[in-house]
Amino acid sequence: MKIALVGYGKMGKIIHQIALKRGHDVVATLDETPTLEKLNNPDVVIEFSSPESAFGNIKFCLENKIPVVAGTTGWLEKKPEIEKIALENETGFLYGSNFSLGVNLFFALNEKLAEMMAPFQNDYNCQLEEIHHIHKLDAPSGTAISIAEGIFKHSDYKTWKLDETQGAELGITAIREGEVPGTHSVFYRSEVDEIEIKHTAFNRNGFALGAVIAAEWLPGKVGNFGMKQVLGL
Ligand SMILES: NC(=O)c1ccc[n+]([C@@H]2O[C@H](COP(=O)([O-])OP(=O)(O)OC[C@H]3O[C@@H](n4cnc5c(N)ncnc54)[C@H](O)[C@@H]3O)[C@@H](O)[C@H]2O)c1
Numbered sequence: 282m283k284i285a286l287v288g289y290g291k292m293g294k295i296i297h298q299i300a301l302k303r304g305h306d307v308v309a310t311l312d313e314t315p316t317l318e319k320l321n322n323p324d325v326v327i328e329f330s331s332p333e334s335a336f337g338n339i340k341f342c343l344e345n346k347i348p349v350v351a352g353t354t355g356w357l358e359k360k361p362e363i364e365k366i367a368l369e370n371e372t373g374f375l376y377g378s379n380f381s382l383g384v385n386l387f388f389a390l391n392e393k394l395a396e397m398m399a400p401f402q403n404d405y406n407c408q409l410e411e412i413h414h415i416h417k418l419d420a421p422s423g424t425a426i427s428i429a430e431g432i433f434k435h436s437d438y439k440t441w442k443l444d445e446t447q448g449a450e451l452g453i454t455a456i457r458e459g460e461v462p463g464t465h466s467v468f469y470r471s472e473v474d475e476i477e478i479k480h481t482a483f484n485r486n487g488f489a490l491g492a493v494i495a496a497e498w499l500p501g502k503v504g505n506f507g508m509k510q511v512l513g514l
Contacts, residue, residue, distance in 0.1 A: 284325055409468075464481045
């Protein structure tokens with residue numbers, strides 16, 4: 282497959298290596314707004330840029346009927362608009378707040394636990410925590426938002442906030458330290474005990490491999506997708 286990488290920072294560079302190892306051609310590595318000429322006729326674009334540039338980049342590719350796998354976080358309020366553009370242009374769009382297999386299993390585990398805890402909401406207070414490297418531009422992480430959304434499906438929590446949990450607002454603590462690639466925990470605390478589930482990424486390779494697997498899966502499909510469909514979870 283011919284893959285164009287839009288955003289060639291920490292993630293773009295690792296994705297490049299993994300794409301080559303899996304036998305793909307990387308036809309463009311862009312650190313700037315794409316044009317058709319610069320994209321060089323790819324089968325699919327993988328977008329890992331910045332919260333400010335992601336929407337425009339993805340929109341441009343979809344309007345030119347190029348499928349997009351997007352991993353950039355921090356722009357999600359505009360995702361419904363992108364999903365509309367994908368459908369209007371009969372192209373595929375796949376967003377993953379986190380592409381690693383482990384985190385996608387963790388998402389499923391989180392939903393299952395939320396379902397089990399639903400009858401005990403008066404006894405247990407839920408709180409999320411995410412830890413990332415100091416260069417991360419957005420907070421909370423896209424992954425933490427996905428975890429919160431999984432909990433909303435099975436509880437009375439309705440929104441999240443960067444603070445302690447209060448009433449229907451699920452609290453997320455965002456910690457920035459060192460070069461941590463990404464650690465996410467869900468806590469249920471009562472007066473007498475605590476249940477914790479935690480995912481720790483050791484490096485970025487799992488995210489990058491998942492993005493390439495998603496890029497192998499997407500071309501030819503029309504509509505809006507996530508890793509759930511790719512991994513069959
Ligand atoms: N979904 C996932 O699994 C996952 C995993 C890790 C990181 N991320 C997200 O991916 C994004 C990138 O992460 P990173 O660690 O590679 O960041 P990074 O800062 O190392 O790289 C971002 C790159 O985008 C480039 N860029 C800036 N403006 C651009 C534009 N207009 N068009 C194209 N490129 C542009 C920058 O020059 C930079 O090289 C972040 O939003 C991060 O949160 C997602």
